[in-house]
Amino acid sequence: MDRGTHTTATALINAVRERTAAARVAEADAFVAVGDWAAAHTADEVVGDPITTLGEWDAEALAGDQFLELGGPGAPVVAEFCIGEVAAARGCSFDAARRLVGDAVELRWRLPRVHARVAAGEVDVWRGRRIAQATRTLTFDAAGFVDRHIAYVAGKATGPEVDRLVAEAATRFDPETTEAERHAADGDRYLAIDLGEVGYADPLTGTLRGTVNVHGSLDLADALDLERSIAHVARQLGELGCDPNLDIRRSMALGEIARRCDGVTTLEYDAGEATTETEPRPVHRARREVVLFVHLDQAAITGTLNGIGPGIDACTGMTGIDLARLDTPGAPRGAVTVEQVQSWCGLPDTRVTVKPIIDLTKHEAVNGYNPPDRIADHVRARWPRCVFPYCTRSSRTADLDHCHPYDPQGPPGQTSTRNLFPLCRRHHRMKTHREMATGKRWTYRPTDPSAGELPNAVIWTSPLGLRYLVDRDGTRPWPPPGPGREPDNT
Template identity: 80%
Template sequence: MDRGTQHAATALIDAVRERTTAARVAEAAAFVAVGDWASAHTSDEVVGDPITVLGEWHDESHAETLAGDHFLELGGPGAPVVAEFCIGEVAAARGCSFDAARRLVGDALELRYRLPRVHARVAAGEVDVWRGRRIAQSTRTLTFDAAGFVDRHIAYVAAKATGPEVDRLVAEAAARFDPETTEAERAEADGERHLTIELGDVAFADPLTGTLRGTVDVHGTLDLADALDLERTVAHVARQLVDLGCDQALDVRRSIALGEIARRCNGVATLEYDEDQPPTQARTRREVVLFVHLDEAAITGTLNGFGPGIDACTGRTGIDLARLDTPGAPRGAVTVEQVQAWCAAPDTTVVVKPVIDLNTEDAVNGYTPPDRIADHVRARWPRCVFPFCTRSSRTADLDHCDAFDQHGPAGQTSTANLFPLCRRHHRLKTHREMRTGRRWTYRPTHPDDGEPPNALIWTSPMGLTYLVDRDGTRPWPPPRPAPEPSDET
């Protein structure tokens, strides 16, 4: 690609970036305007007060009252109620349905009054409106204090937080501020576990083609620990089938694996055995791997001077949440009671990983990092470090930022030189583009030169640069602020 062509291509990408930024700013301004309009039509009452709202009256004696305007509860507890008729103006202005406008106004009120930190970032154009609305929709049922907890913890990463991450934080807030309801819901969920094999609807023939199939559907709801055990075993047997010559697709091999597991138990699953009739095959032990994340509060039993065993977030006694960070399992907080139930079984092996001090560095001479270094890097960088990528580092490759040289100095495989990249972005970094002959590159920042610490600067094949840190991705260097308008005429 010659210089003129490259300049034209760069100009096109710059245009995409500029217009995307302008669209984001305009959308944020429109969203804030909706919130301003709704705020001007609120009452002194708030959600949770004993007020009359649309939908609570059903008898004919209130028919005349229902014919007029009403205050609606569209936000969570603590948010003001808003007049119903003002929503019609929003719907007309945006050219959308009343229901869509109602949802928009509800999200705007939730952010403005219960998630002010996230709202400020949305208003500044730093967080997409759709991301802010996604967070608002997740916190609607939380108490006012629980919503504030979510706001404090997610505001600085709201621009990159994925839906499951938001849901996990909301679940943690609910557990902290309403533990009784959380435990009751967990107990109720335990009662909903099931495994159904649809033998009554054996699909011997496709109803459309008449083709004989001979398959059945299997579905169920399992305890997380049981699901992890099953997934580990199915994946292992599916890999064994490849070694035995099975060339079916992965999904097919997984279905075959489940049948193989059943046949290995001789068709009978037994939990206890008579001493006179020992089992033909030892039962596989459950392994629970706990990655321990401790801070001073957990070690000393105090939180911000609140005293032994007092949670600073809730003011309640006890630190009753554990953080699950296990490969192959969804990340997030679970109750201590849940962990106790998993570990209480007599056939469970508990592996506790040591505490990782992320302020220290470690290195080895070989190319492949040992587990202690791999765990350190993934704890320091929870996601793939490519710009805007949200994939977990638990399943990512570990890339040498400075390429490993077998004849080079010792200690090249270190926590300072390794970074997680998902397989797709690892390939982008490793291989060159066909048209430009260039590839993506990155380097750690240099704080002595005025760059932020603990961050990476990526350069695209077109020469565009991005800064990536634990808070997300942004163009680098940052755009200069627009000059203040002059008062001169």
């Protein structure tokens, strides 16, 4: 690509960036205007007051304008007819306008910190609305908890992360309801094998496919055990030269696991071929393994918080709320009750592994290429996501990339907490391989840390020379190189 073509390409990308930024500002302004309109059509009552319950109103009141509960507890009620004006102004349905007004009310009155960032154009409107929709059923205090903890990362928080924080807030501020729901969910567990519904490849000819559907709802710990076993046996089948399709091998693995538990196995793995056994092999029950990554703050270590005695939740001021932070590879991350962990670990055949606390300020290095577990865990704990601009993939499943390429003949300590960063496989490939049109590649470098500290941000440079800064708070464009300067690819 010559310089003229490069300049044109850069101008086109800059035009995309500028118009996208302008659209975000315009959308934020329109969203704030919707909130202003709703604020002008509220009553003195708030959601949760008995007077706002429609069932208590008479037929004459219901025939005219009425006030609707569009936000969560503590938000004001809003006149129904004002929503029609919003629908006409935006050219959308009444239901769509009602959802929009409800989200604006929720953010304005119950999530003021997130609302301020949306209004300033720092957080996309759709992200703010996603948070508002998740907090609608929380108490007023619980919504405030979510607002305080998510406002500064609202621009990058994923849907599952929002849901986990909302679940934690519900547990902290309404533990009785949460525990009742957990016990109720136990009754929803099931496993169904549709033996009466045998699949047919062609209903017209009646060709029997010989498959059935299996579906269910499991306890998380049981699901993790099952997934680990299926993945292990499917991998063994692949090593034996079984069907290359992973989904087929996983379905076969479930049957193999069942036969092992029944004392009859049709595969002899050490022989490398499928055989039929005449004598059942001894069956040993697999032990459940629970791996706990312990996250402790100063209050947990000392047992007190600002003079408050032990057992007091720092956020709610209530006693008897014990939460465990679930951070296990292969499992959804989030907070669960200590009672739930106790139920997982209470079986006599359970092996519990407690990982040590990781000091994220400590620098560690080794001389080999592959990092040991302690360094890998450190890097992934320090950088929870892939460090490519705007990527939200978890670092738990990401590759660990040497920012400065590893040199076998180079100095010792190249594999370190200062030189390793998580990159998902797609972005690792983009960083490693050149871009076809420009002959360049994405590059990045860590920012210069303070003396004795680890880098807290990286700066990426695209093949066109555009730069982005990525830190734990998210991604933002970085000033591009000045006229006549080469892109900063160091």
